[in-house]
Amino acid sequence: MSNLMTLTEKNFKTTIEENDFVIVDFWATWCKPCLAFTPIFEAAAKKNKDIIFGMVDIDKDKVIADYFDLEEVPSVLFVRDRAGIHAQTGELGAPAFDEIIKWAREYDMREVKKYLKDNEKK
Numbered sequence: 001m002s003n004l005m006t007l008t009e010k011n012f013k014t015t016i017e018e019n020d021f022v023i024v025d026f027w028a029t030w031c032k033p034c035l036a037f038t039p040i041f042e043a044a045a046k047k048n049k050d051i052i053f054g055m056v057d058i059d060k061d062k063v064i065a066d067y068f069d070l071e072e073v074p075s076v077l078f079v080r081d082r083a084g085i086h087a088q089t090g091e092l093g094a095p096a097f098d099e100i101i102k103w104a105r106e107y108d109m110r111e112v113k114k115y116l117k118d119n120e121k122k
Contacts (some may be wrong), residue, residue, distance in 0.1 A: 004045040007054035009063045015054055016079055022052040023101070024077040026070055028059050033091045034074040040094045041076075048101060078104045083112045 007015060007024060016022055025041050027034035038055075045053035058065035058073060068077070078086040078100070085107050088100060 002045075003049055003051060004042060004053045005055070007056045007064070008061050012054075012056070012061075012064055015052060016082055019052045020081060021050070021104070022054060022079045023104075024079065025053070025055045026058055026065065026068070026073055026075040026077070027055060028057065028073050030059075031073045037074050037092060040092070040097055043094065044097055044101060047098075051101070076100075080104065080107065081109055081113065083109075083116060085109075085112065 005011075005015070023041075023044075025034075025037065027038070029035075041053060041055070045051070056064050058070060068075075072089045074092070075087065075089045076092065076097075077084055078088075086100065086104060092100075
C-alpha cells in the first residue's frame with residue numbers, strides 16, 4: 001500500500017483517525033505554486049514511508065476545504081495522533097518541507113494529549 005493518497009470526503013476522517021501521522025496537502029489544478037509543490041510532496045512521501053501523505057483537491061472536495069476555511073493554497077496540514085500540530089500556507093521548498101517534517105516527528109505530543117484528555121471530560 002502506498003503512503004501517498006488522494007483524500008476525499010469519503011476517506012478523509014478515517015485516514016486521520018486510523019493513522020498516527022498524516023500530512024495533508026490542500027491544492028488546486030489552477031494553482032502554479034501547488035503544481036510546483038506536488039513533486040516535493042511526492043518525494044517526501046517516498047522518503048518517509050511511515051507517514052501518510054494525503055492530497056486534497058480543494059475544487060473537487062469543497063466540503064473539506066470549507067471545513068478548514070482555506071483562504072490560500074498551497075496549504076499543508078501536519079496531523080499527529082488526530083491533532084493538527086502545524087499548518088503551513090504558501091510556497092514551500094524541499095529543504096524547508098523536510099525540516100518541518102523533522103520538527104513534526106520530534107514534536108512532544110504530551111501536552112497535546114493532556115489537553116485533549118482534559119477536554120474530553122467537559
